Amino acid sequence: MTTESHPDISHQSPWRLLGRALLLRCPNCGGRGLFHGFFKMKERCPNCGMLLERGESDYFIGAYTLNLIAVETLLAGVFLVVVVVTWPNPPWNALQYGGVALSIAGAVLCYPFAKTTWLAVDLIFRPPHREDFITRVK
Numbered sequence: 001m002t003t004e005s006h007p008d009i010s011h012q013s014p015w016r017l018l019g020r021a022l023l024l025r026c027p028n029c030g031g032r033g034l035f036h037g038f039f040k041m042k043e044r045c046p047n048c049g050m051l052l053e054r055g056e057s058d059y060f061i062g063a064y065t066l067n068l069i070a071v072e073t074l075l076a077g078v079f080l081v082v083v084v085v086t087w088p089n090p091p092w093n094a095l096q097y098g099g100v101a102l103s104i105a106g107a108v109l110c111y112p113f114a115k116t117t118w119l120a121v122d123l124i125f126r127p128p129h130r131e132d133f134i135t136r137v138k
């Protein structure tokens with residue numbers, strides 16, 4: 001794979017990068033099919049060939065952090081809405097057990113979105129360069 005076949009390594013709008021990521025598409029090109037199944041991200045974008053884990057072993061710690069923030073925000077929002085709507089008698093037991101279930105389900109369901117979103121955040125601060133598209137010789 002040569003860099004000439006992937007000329008689009010210029011800076012892109014952060015909103016475009018994040019929008020593509022939230023649709024589970026490649027933030028760089030908008031291509032689909034970044035995952036093997038639901039959890040495992042491919043090594044490269046099948047459309048533009050960009051390296052998805054950009055060369056660092058602990059790259060997706062940021063994705064885990066984003067996932068945690070998203071799930072906690074979701075949990076706080078649902079908790080607040082339920083308490084406000086049912087006040088003065090909120091269903092405390094349902095909130096307790098529902099909160100645990102929502103935390104687990106949210107962490108699982110948000111995981112792929114957190115991975116693509118973290119990739120987009122990384123591309124905002126470190127735009128793709130030629131090495132992200134060159135296939136390593138093994």
Ligand SMILES: [Zn+2]
Nearest residue numbers: 026029045048
């Ligand atoms: Zn791509």
